[in-house]
Amino acid sequence: xxRPFVFPGLATRVVFGSGTLARxxxxxxxxxxxxxxxxSTPQQQAQAQALxxxxxxxxxxxxxxxxxxxxxEVTEAAVAAYAAAGADCVVSLGGGSTTGLGKxxxxxxxxxxxxxxTTYAGSEMTDILGETAGGEKTTRRDPSxxxxxxxxxxxxxxxxxxxxxxxxxLNAIAHAMEGFYAPxxxxxxxxxxxxxxxxxxxxxxxxxxxxxxxxARADALYAAWGCSTTLGHVxxxxxxxxxxVLGGSFGLPHAETHAVLLPHTTAYNEPAVGALLDPxxxxxxQPTAAAGLWHFAKACHAPLRLADLGLTAADLDRxxxxxxxxxxxxxxxxxxxxxxxxxxxxFDGVCPx
Numbered sequence: 001x002x003r004p005f006v007f008p009g010l011a012t013r014v015v016f017g018s019g020t021l022a023r024x025x026x027x028x029x030x031x032x033x034x035x036x037x038x039x040s041t042p043q044q045q046a047q048a049q050a051l052x053x054x055x056x057x058x059x060x061x062x063x064x065x066x067x068x069x070x071x072x073e074v075t076e077a078a079v080a081a082y083a084a085a086g087a088d089c090v091v092s093l094g095g096g097s098t099t100g101l102g103k104x105x106x107x108x109x110x111x112x113x114x115x116x117x118t119t120y121a122g123s124e125m126t127d128i129l130g131e132t133a134g135g136e137k138t139t140r141r142d143p144s145x146x147x148x149x150x151x152x153x154x155x156x157x158x159x160x161x162x163x164x165x166x167x168x169x170l171n172a173i174a175h176a177m178e179g180f181y182a183p184x185x186x187x188x189x190x191x192x193x194x195x196x197x198x199x200x201x202x203x204x205x206x207x208x209x210x211x212x213x214x215x216a217r218a219d220a221l222y223a224a225w226g227c228s229t230t231l232g233h234v235x236x237x238x239x240x241x242x243x244x245v246l247g248g249s250f251g252l253p254h255a256e257t258h259a260v261l262l263p264h265t266t267a268y269n270e271p272a273v274g275a276l277l278d279p280x281x282x283x284x285x286q287p288t289a290a291a292g293l294w295h296f297a298k299a300c301h302a303p304l305r306l307a308d309l310g311l312t313a314a315d316l317d318r319x320x321x322x323x324x325x326x327x328x329x330x331x332x333x334x335x336x337x338x339x340x341x342x343x344x345x346x347f348d349g350v351c352p353x
Contacts, residue, residue: 005186008233011143012125014225016152018214024091024114025055027149031112033089035060037082039102041067044094044118051093051116060085063101066092068254069247070100072133079108087111092147095119095168096254103129103145113147118157119164120220121255122172122228124150128236130244136322137248139240146232152225154218162211164255165220166300169200171258172224173293174239175231177266177280181273181331182234189230196226197283204300237329239265242339245322252309259302260309260349263294264342267352272332290352305349316343 015023028036036059040048045064052059063081067074082090082105089112092102100123102113107129115124127146130139157165176193179185203219210216242261246252267290270277277289284292298304311319320340332338345352 002187006184007186007188010229012147012232013149014125014152015149016222016225018154018218020151020153021051021116021156022054024051024116024151025058027114027151028055028058028089028091031089031114031148033112034058035086035088036091036114037085037087037089037105038062039066039078039090039092039098039105040064040094041097044098047118048093051091055091059091060087066094066098066101068097069132069137069251070097070104070130072131075101075104075108075131078105082109082111089114092116093118096121096123096171099123099147100129100131102147104131106147107142107144110144112149114149114151115147116151116153116156117221117224119160119255120157120168120172120224122168122175122224122231125225125228126232128231130248132248135249137244139236139244150225152221154214154221157217157221158212158214160211162208162301165207165211166204166297166302167255167259169204169220169224170262170293170297170302171255172227173197173200174243174258174262174265175227177262177277177289177293178237178239179227179230179234180279181269181276182237183329184234186233189233192226193230194279196223196230197279199223199226201283201296204296208300235329237331238268238334241326241328242319242323242343245319246306246311249322250311250315250319252306252311256303256309257306259297260304260306260346263290263297263352264346266290266293267345268338268342269331288352294351306343306347307349311347313347316340316347319343 286292
């Protein structure tokens, strides 16, 4: 018997394929907009300038100051640039940092967003914004945060370094993992997540050996879309809470932190959710979902230890304290001791039992 569910529907238009970057000007026009501010990180400024050139008269400039964890001071500077340029929309080219900045501008100004992801991080299909101020990262959800259009161009991922390919893919897998047991899960997100697990399991080993394989790149980008869509329609839980704590309060790199935490946050809740994680067990061929994800990450040469990302043993107690401050969805009771043990295992990089 199918259990009752609510599915709110998909609000974001998606354009997926190879060479789709060329369709961005048409997507801006389709929104009825004519003054786009193109966003990027400093590292992708040249790509952003080229996209602004392709937009022609529809571009009013480039803001290339996006930073990891969306610092509020960067957002304030970007909002000022948006207003000074007389912009009426943003085009965000890049990974999660640039997507986050576009969302932060949009929720403050009402700007429409066209997002062009270049990694698999998977925040582009969500109504979630995490911002950092005063050494802590806070997360909120609001309809004004969700982008209007996402343009997925497989060609833009062909040069993505292998390390970031793997880390951002594991970041995306975390979205689907929590989606499988979210209290507001539904058949649409469950189906997308199952398909994404299989696509990532198929694609990532190929990309580690052959990073420019176009079919594997297409599979991985499709999987990222499925995981991102899932996160955009379900409640986040322990994994995302811990990732935001470690990123916002300790400055750890976003994708790599997700990658290291994933097997351990899965292990924490796995005893409480049972068969709901069967799609992960099936995709990665281990008796537990947590072990499957750890062995898969190891085989793909992903980072396995928080110690390698800059966290120190002295940070673990404070991280556990911050993590248990606020309530959030929890299939298994959250205790300080339990979270401290989880963080120790992730710090050491041991395979979850």
